[in-house]
Amino acid sequence: MKILNALITGLAQGSMIALVALGYTMVYGILKLINFAHSEVFMMGAFIGFFAITALGGKDAPVLAGVGGTLAAMAFAGLLGMIVERIAYAPLRTRGKGKANTRVTPLVTALGMSVLLQNLAQLLFTAQYRGYPQLLPIEDTRKVIFIAAFSVMSALWFVVHKTWMGKAMRALSVNIEAARLMGIRTSRVISITFITGSVLAALGAVLYCLDQSQVYPTMGVVIGNRAFVAAVIGGIGSIPGAMLGGLLIGIIGEMTKLTAYSGLQDVLVFTALIAVLLVKPTGLLGKASIEKV
Amino acid sequence: MLGRRRWVMAIVALGASALGLFACTPKDAPQKEAAGKDPSIPAAAEPWKVGAYLSLSGAETQFGIETKEGIELAVDEVNKKGGVKGRPVKVFYEDNKSNPQETNNKVLQLITRDKVVALLGEVASSRSTIGGIVANKHKIPMITSSATAPEVTQIGPFVFRVCFTDDTQGQMGAEFVVKTMGKKRIGILYASDDVYSSGLATQFRDAAKKLGGEIVVEKSFIKTETNFTTYINEIRDAKPELVYAPIYYNAMVPIARQAKAAGMPGSMFVGGDGWDAETLLQDAGEEMEGAYFTNHYAPDVPWPNAQAFLKAYKERFKRDPSSLSSLGYDSAQLLFDSMGRAKGDTPEAIRDAIAETKNFAGATGTITIDPNRNADKSIVIVQIKNKKFTYFAAVNDKAQKP
Numbered sequence: 174m175k176i177l178n179a180l181i182t183g184l185a186q187g188s189m190i191a192l193v194a195l196g197y198t199m200v201y202g203i204l205k206l207i208n209f210a211h212s213e214v215f216m217m218g219a220f221i222g223f224f225a226i227t228a229l230g231g232k233d234a235p236v237l238a239g240v241g242g243t244l245a246a247m248a249f250a251g252l253l254g255m256i257v258e259r260i261a262y263a264p265l266r267t268r269g270k271g272k273a274n275t276r277v278t279p280l281v282t283a284l285g286m287s288v289l290l291q292n293l294a295q296l297l298f299t300a301q302y303r304g305y306p307q308l309l310p311i312e313d314t315r316k317v318i319f320i321a322a323f324s325v326m327s328a329l330w331f332v333v334h335k336t337w338m339g340k341a342m343r344a345l346s347v348n349i350e351a352a353r354l355m356g357i358r359t360s361r362v363i364s365i366t367f368i369t370g371s372v373l374a375a376l377g378a379v380l381y382c383l384d385q386s387q388v389y390p391t392m393g394v395v396i397g398n399r400a401f402v403a404a405v406i407g408g409i410g411s412i413p414g415a416m417l418g419g420l421l422i423g424i425i426g427e428m429t430k431l432t433a434y435s436g437l438q439d440v441l442v443f444t445a446l447i448a449v450l451l452v453k454p455t456g457l458l459g460k461a462s463i464e465k466v
Numbered sequence: 467m468l469g470r471r472r473w474v475m476a477i478v479a480l481g482a483s484a485l486g487l488f489a490c491t492p493k494d495a496p497q498k499e500a501a502g503k504d505p506s507i508p509a510a511a512e513p514w515k516v517g518a519y520l521s522l523s524g525a526e527t528q529f530g531i532e533t534k535e536g537i538e539l540a541v542d543e544v545n546k547k548g549g550v551k552g553r554p555v556k557v558f559y560e561d562n563k564s565n566p567q568e569t570n571n572k573v574l575q576l577i578t579r580d581k582v583v584a585l586l587g588e589v590a591s592s593r594s595t596i597g598g599i600v601a602n603k604h605k606i607p608m609i610t611s612s613a614t615a616p617e618v619t620q621i622g623p624f625v626f627r628v629c630f631t632d633d634t635q636g637q638m639g640a641e642f643v644v645k646t647m648g649k650k651r652i653g654i655l656y657a658s659d660d661v662y663s664s665g666l667a668t669q670f671r672d673a674a675k676k677l678g679g680e681i682v683v684e685k686s687f688i689k690t691e692t693n694f695t696t697y698i699n700e701i702r703d704a705k706p707e708l709v710y711a712p713i714y715y716n717a718m719v720p721i722a723r724q725a726k727a728a729g730m731p732g733s734m735f736v737g738g739d740g741w742d743a744e745t746l747l748q749d750a751g752e753e754m755e756g757a758y759f760t761n762h763y764a765p766d767v768p769w770p771n772a773q774a775f776l777k778a779y780k781e782r783f784k785r786d787p788s789s790l791s792s793l794g795y796d797s798a799q800l801l802f803d804s805m806g807r808a809k810g811d812t813p814e815a816i817r818d819a820i821a822e823t824k825n826f827a828g829a830t831g832t833i834t835i836d837p838n839r840n841a842d843k844s845i846v847i848v849q850i851k852n853k854k855f856t857y858f859a860a861v862n863d864k865a866q867k868p
Contacts, residue, residue: 385693
């Protein structure tokens with residue numbers, strides 16, 4: 174019973190991590206870039222969700238506030254993701270070609286973007302913790318999280334594998350130059366990848382806050398780390414991999430809490446990461462081959 | 467990833483300190499003017515120079531400012547009464563930016579440049595330790611308002627405090643739970659990587675066992691945790707009568723909500739002074755209904771001095787004082803009282819007078835300085851009732867009951 178309860182909590186926790194992990198994995202799949210600002214897009218999404226939910230009536234109108242707040246957060250985060258890409262990454266890709274170290278420079282700008290956004294949030298919203306309005310009983314929130322996360326992830330899988338845009342994304346992940354020569358508007362595909370990842374992060378953020386009650390400017394660090402590890406464990410670049418990694422991390426975390434060593438949660442998660450990478454350097458579902466996304 | 471976190475923290479600290487600077491500069495300016503123009507101060511008398519080093523910017527800005535407000539109020543009151551021994555009091559405020567290195571410099575500056583006879587500060591135990599070492603070395607008495615770590619006053623004969631220690635708080639929590647409430651089966655939930663939280667939990671556990679309580683379940687988490695359901699389920703299944711949760715208010719919000727969802731009402735929780743924040747009431751007031759915690763102070767304590775302070779503070783700052791403001795006020799008042807009783811004007815004479823303080827009537831209770839230079843005083847039990855912090859009782863077997 175104890176284990177079953179922890180398993181359910183772990184699944185809900187894990188599906189939120191998975192939603193965020195998708196953003197890391199998609200961007201890496203196409204650009205070979207770890208977008209460290211992703212965790213801050215998550216945090217910004219949580220804040221916008223908070224303000225929108227409060228403005229729409231919060232507890233008094235749970236359905237309207239919940240749906241409206243989530244949509245507002247998703248729209249805003251999508252825009253933010255696109256802006257981040259346009260400001261911090263795109264110029265390096267086009268102008269820095271041949272001059273900059275194309276592996277390291279975008280990584281550093283990503284870190285810079287992350288710090289910038291986090292400080293901007295402190296400036297705009299102050300460092301204080303804010304309590305999220307509780308729209309649903311926690312049990313129901315967890316059911317909603319699970320259903321929402323899985324339907325969205327299935328939809329994403331469908332888009333990537335069955336639509337023209339998905340085909341373009343997969344083409345970019347193989348070879349951007351070749352894809353452009355074939356007539357794919359690569360910068361638009363990249364933008365859409367960032368927008369999609371950010372929208373999912375915002376959905377994850379609102380669900381996460383509804384479940385765990387609070388929003389604050391440094392919240393992206395914790396969940397961002399876990400989601401990044403989830404993406405790597407599952408095989409970065411692979412969508413089912415990110416989902417699997419997220420669920421694994423959620424469940425490992427909750428199981429650790431049942432033991433006397435609850436403080437070792439992150440230790441175990443990172444040990445699992447190292448173990449997986451030692452045995453299978455590409456991650457659980459990652460392929461050493463070319464197709465990623 | 468670790469490197470990245472450290473970076474982020476550093477930048478955040480920098481940004482926050484810059485903000486803090488902006489936040490407090492305009493407040494400072496008019497204050498100094500007002501003190502200079504106060505007509506009740508005899509112009510000829512040489513003022514007493516007292517130094518206060520506080521976190522007026524940086525991570526703990528809020529605490530520093532609240533403490534400063536308490537000190538300011540005390541200074542105005544004493545100067546309105548004609549000062550100490552006919553001489554007005556002048557406080558030199560220094561901002562240590564919530565930073566250990568700055569603390570060292572600022573305290574040295576106050577002692578060597580400004581030649582202060584006594585020091586007030588700091589809000590945090592870590593920086594009070596640094597200031598205490600410097601003060602003790604230069605033989606300048608120092609009173610910290612809110613450093614609760616036991617080690618602070620062990621530095622030497624010149625370091626004092628007006629708050630209770632973490633040890634006392636944990637023990638008094640146990641006394642309240644086992645003796646006053648008569649609960650025997652107790653659970654504990656705390657943050658293992660937080661010195662405050664794990665320190666209180668240790669003290670509580672030992673004291674509760676001595677008093678005949680049984681710890682039926684104990685769970686610890688790390689500070690970054692936000693999902694407590696699994697911990698709460700385990701605690702609930704062990705069927706304790708009460709759960710001691712010495713946790714900061716920000717973690718208490720998700721705990722309270724998730725506990726209520728798991729069928730554990732707020733009245734099952736007992737905490738420490740880390741709960742003392744308006745935010746807790748706003749965000750989890752309903753879920754925390756009926757919970758108790760040990761504190762320095764409650765807005766409605768029935769002591770005459772507390773009520774007078776409350777009124778004066780409200781008039782001046784237009785809101786209820788926090789624990790930190792009232793402790794800052796008490797640290798300054800106790801110092802001025804000692805200066806009045808001292809047999810001379812030297813820092814040594816003032817030190818001796820502080821050490822001899824007995825039954826000083828402060829806003830946070832009746833304070834006697836014990837041989838270890840700690841404040842022997844009552845601890846207030848606060849109950850959360852109708853989304854408000856309300857006075858429930860005062861506990862301490864040694865101190866005089868109000």
